[in-house]
Amino acid sequence: MSADPLSPDARANKFGAAEGDGIVRCDACPVLCRIRPGRAGACARYANRDGRLVRTDPVVLLHDTVEAGGRLVPFGAAAWDGHGADPARTFVTGIGAGTTYPDYKPAPFIVASEHEGVETVTVVTEGIFSYCGVKVKIDTDRHLGPERAAVRAGSEEVGHVTTAEYGSQMLSIGGVRHLTGGSKKEGQVTCETLLALCSGAPATLAIDGGHAVVVQAGRAPIVDGVPERRMRVGCGSATVGIFARQWLGHADEVIVVDDHITGVLTEHQAGKVLGMRPAGIRVRGRRSTPGRYFQVAKPGTGWGGTDIADPLAIIQAIDPAVAWPGLRLLMTSTTGEHALWLVLDERLTPVPAEMPPAIRAVVARIGENCEPSLCTVLFVAGAGGSLRAGVTENPVRLTRSVASGETRVTMGGAPVTVWPGGGITVMADVTRLPGNAFGAVPTPALVAPIEFTLPRALYADLGGHLGEVVAMADLLREVGPGARHEAWRPDNPWPARPAAKGGGP
Structure with missing residues (x-):
């Protein structure tokens, strides 16, 4: 590999391997597509450009705001020319970054920058999640179906009804058993349903012994063709x-x-x-x-x-x-x-x-006093597998660092809840991620951005891939002109702010 982690050869080698006749093998998922020049792989997220494997979507950069002339101005407007962005106010998300699955290679981007006087490292990648699903909260007074009833997309079972909470019905959609434990069609339909829900698109679901409901994150549910209006004030x-x-x-x-x-x-x-x-x-x-x-x-x-x-x-x-x-x-x-x-x-x-x-x-x-009836979609995934090897040579130390709050986890720059206990199980509100943050591969599995941010000294202690670290300023020069630039959402904590020990956003 080239000494420069951002060189075209180094980037190409991270994402795949060249074969004869200009064909590139993509190892971003177990399908191992052999992609001919000018073509894309089965997931349409990777393509062969001039004998190199490239991502088809641009990397998404988030830009903090600064005060200029008495108003807040985001860095990185649509016509940004690659100059003038403050590296300390820019965050590289995993969206469009690509993946190095199964992570025997370091993550696509390992970026160094300084925030509030602390030199930090952000490890940026897209995870391929077979162990994932969504928890859906549906604000409605209506009875959607009995607890534990199967939830179907078309004829395929993709989840089940869980508990009724205060003014809401809860559904669990996806999970590894639906993605991999049933028929091929069940896995495909489950993956398609998860991708729609995580992307903010509507999904039509039918509940055994219950009713049909159209679910869309941030929108009112539609029960048997009738849009809901209100969430109960109380029992x-x-x-x-x-x-x-x-x-x-x-x-x-x-x-x-x-x-x-x-x-x-x-x-x-x-x-x-x-x-x-x-x-x-x-x-x-x-x-x-x-x-x-x-x-x-x-x-x-x-x-x-x-x-x-x-x-x-x-x-x-x-x-x-x-x-x-x-x-x-x-x-x-x-x-x-x-x-x-x-x-x-x-x-x-x-x-x-x-x-x-x-x-x-x-x-x-x-x-x-009744709040508007809405659907909430929370993406839940386990990031405890080989993904960690793209961060450090000693994965359990990363897990412990995340659990202690020393390492902050984000998804597309958005805050996540890290579940207590073993492993790295995260949960994120899909509406707080930038658009088009999720994808899928035909294994089937969902693809989602994930970032780990921690002090550089701690990254070294964890056995991080220090030889792959690049400065934010260098990265901006390399990928900035072709990146997708978005202003940071003020309701999200600035993702690169140093984390205090003990956790918290």
């Missing part, structure tokens, strides 16, 4: 607690219908504290604590995530010894999207009536 009991005082004097009873915990105001502790008169209206289901009922109906896409369209179906009985004619009853869902005002007649039968303005205002406030 039925919480809704009662929040708005009890605002209903006082305007309603004699309020029932907040919810698949999980239905709330009944006058029985609830909130109604007791306010001194409300018992209303004698008993709802179906299993009584938990006063004013809190479980299992009032089956799960579904109706009122409060139940299967009912008529809320009166959950009323089991009205006690004539307690209730009275003229009793004012509000029934509402936890999002306020469903609401019904009723008045008991002489036979104590609930009769629909026009909702008073004061009650209508509180129902509107329930909706106001």
Whole structure:
């Protein structure tokens, strides 16, 4: 290898091996494509240009902002000519960097720069992840499907339903067993689904025994063709607690219908504290604590995530010894999207009536307090394999350094959560990465950027590839003109800031 890690020969040797007739073998994944001149490999991410293996996408550089003339100006505008960028305010991401899989060679870029007086090294690569998936949080009051039910893309199983959290349904998509443990088609469809979700594209999923949902990061879910609007303000009991005082004097009873915990105001502790008169209206289901009922109906896409369209179906009985004619009853869902005002007649039968303005205002406030319904996609991957050998000759020391917080991990410059315990398992919000950050190879596996940033002295102690380190200024001259330049997102921590021992972004 050339003494200059940035020379064309050195770069070509990092990514593949030349064969006869101008063919280049790509070893970026186990497929080992033999690529003819002018052609691309099966993943379309690597191509043969003049007998050298090159990445087809440009490297993505992030640029910090500086104050100029009283305003913040990002380095690296679209017409950047390769001059004037401050190396201390530039971060090289793994997007477009390429990979040296299976990492018997050092990572594509090992970059030295100085930040806040600390000389740092950032090891930049694209990981090929067979051990990966996404966790999807879907803000909806609707019941999407039973826990542990299979999630399908087309006819192929690509994941499963996990728990229902506070106002959200959780799905787990992907994982090594779907990528490699089933049929070839299952692996391919799983990989395609993961790539779509990580790239911010919509994915249509169907849940066994449940419903169809279109998931797209940062967008509202679409359940059975209907876009969701609101995430519940709380369960039925919480809704009662929040708005009890605002209903006082305007309603004699309020029932907040919810698949999980239905709330009944006058029985609830909130109604007791306010001194409300018992209303004698008993709802179906299993009584938990006063004013809190479980299992009032089956799960579904109706009122409060139940299967009912008529809320009166959950009323089991009205006690004539307690209730009275003229009793004012509000029934509402936890999002306020469903609401019904009723008045008991002489036979104590609930009769629909026009909702008073004061009650209508509180129902509107329930909706106001509901956050917009969104889908969140978190990419989760294990980076504990050969990828570490591209960083250091002693991989376990890298793992320990990451766990201790001395080495910061980012993905495309975006912050990640590093899971405690063994290995390097990271989780990142896909919307915080630059666009087109993910790719795929036909093994099948997902390709994602990953960067390790640490003090240079620590990198030397870890057994890092010091002979491959290049200065940021040199790298900018070499790859800057053809790179993709983006301004750093202010909501992301500046990725090259020295990490304090003990972790943290």
